[in-house]
Amino acid sequence: MATEQNPPKRVTTRTLQTMRDRDEAITMLTAYDYPTAKLLDEAGVDMLLVGDSLAMVVQGHDTTLPVTMDQMIYHAEMVGRAAKRAMVVVDLPFPEGQIEITRSIEASARVLKETHCHAVKLEGGAEQAGRIEAIVTAGIPVMAHVGLRPQNIHVDGGYRLQRDTEKLVADAKAAESAGAFAVLIECVPTEVAAAITAAVKVPTIGIGAGRDVSGQVLVTHDIVGLTSGYTPKFTRQFADLGTALKEAATGYCQQVRDGGFPSDQESF
Ligand code: KIV
Numbered sequence: 001m002a003t004e005q006n007p008p009k010r011v012t013t014r015t016l017q018t019m020r021d022r023d024e025a026i027t028m029l030t031a032y033d034y035p036t037a038k039l040l041d042e043a044g045v046d047m048l049l050v051g052d053s054l055a056m057v058v059q060g061h062d063t064t065l066p067v068t069m070d071q072m073i074y075h076a077e078m079v080g081r082a083a084k085r086a087m088v089v090v091d092l093p094f095p096e097g098q099i100e101i102t103r104s105i106e107a108s109a110r111v112l113k114e115t116h117c118h119a120v121k122l123e124g125g126a127e128q129a130g131r132i133e134a135i136v137t138a139g140i141p142v143m144a145h146v147g148l149r150p151q152n153i154h155v156d157g158g159y160r161l162q163r164d165t166e167k168l169v170a171d172a173k174a175a176e177s178a179g180a181f182a183v184l185i186e187c188v189p190t191e192v193a194a195a196i197t198a199a200v201k202v203p204t205i206g207i208g209a210g211r212d213v214s215g216q217v218l219v220t221h222d223i224v225g226l227t228s229g230y231t232p233k234f235t236r237q238f239a240d241l242g243t244a245l246k247e248a249a250t251g252y253c254q255q256v257r258d259g260g261f262p263s264d265q266e267s268f
Contacts, residue, residue: 008085013181020203026215037082050076052091057221080116088117097122108140123149125171129178136179144175148187185209208234
């Protein structure tokens with residue numbers, strides 16, 4: 001049994017490759033803070049993603065674009081410290097994965113040096129091959145993100161299903177050849193994700209990409225009911241913490257106003 005003296009065995013790039021080779025489903029969820037990351041890690045999630053989705057679900061922005069590298073580092077440090085078993089991947093926020101390659105290497109190195117996390121994720125495929133190779137050469141594992149690329153929203157004119165099988169397969173193959181240890185596939189039809197998965201040997205992690213991939217990732221706030229407004233078709237709510245939180249706050253306010261809290265037991 002895993003204890004503080006005997007911590008669980010860390011999930012690594014090799015573990016993930018073995019899981020893909022054995023056809024064992026890989027699980028991944030987003031995390032942005034210590035207590036949530038600790039709970040997800042204890043629940044046995046294989047990979048945690050400090051996603052730039054934190055701009056939307058934590059900071060309340062409309063897109064992922066505003067979050068900065070310093071803010072990513074701040075959140076990643078908490079998640080990395082909490083995770084004892086999961087491999088922790090950190091998004092390179094816009095535009096750290098788009099500008100000079102040396103800046104991407106520096107940003108990725110900050111992730112390994114200043115947080116307790118293990119890899120970075122960057123958006124793009126074939127056009128990012130040189131950048132992926134340079135970051136991996138520097139000793140930093142890279143997960144590529146193909147299909148819908150949220151950082152490209154203003155070029156694409158919105159969030160859309162990506163259907164171009166030939167391009168997406170070429171993107172994933174280029175990322176794999178450049179040294180990416182895994183490919184995240186966002187918002188593509190099931191058969192396109194299946195074609196990508198068949199074309200590469202590294203694990204493929206899908207979000208809105210159907211079942212024929214090596215694993216799944218979702219945004220934690222979506223699955224526990226902490227996002228308000230639009231939720232994408234591909235997510236599923238497994239708990240309603242939003243309602244539970246509101247009920248707890250309502251109960252607390254009522255008891256304070258009624259004089260029911262604090263009681264003698266809760267006083268000195
Ligand atoms: O930032 C994020 O949450 C992502 C999702 C695709 C999982 O990249």
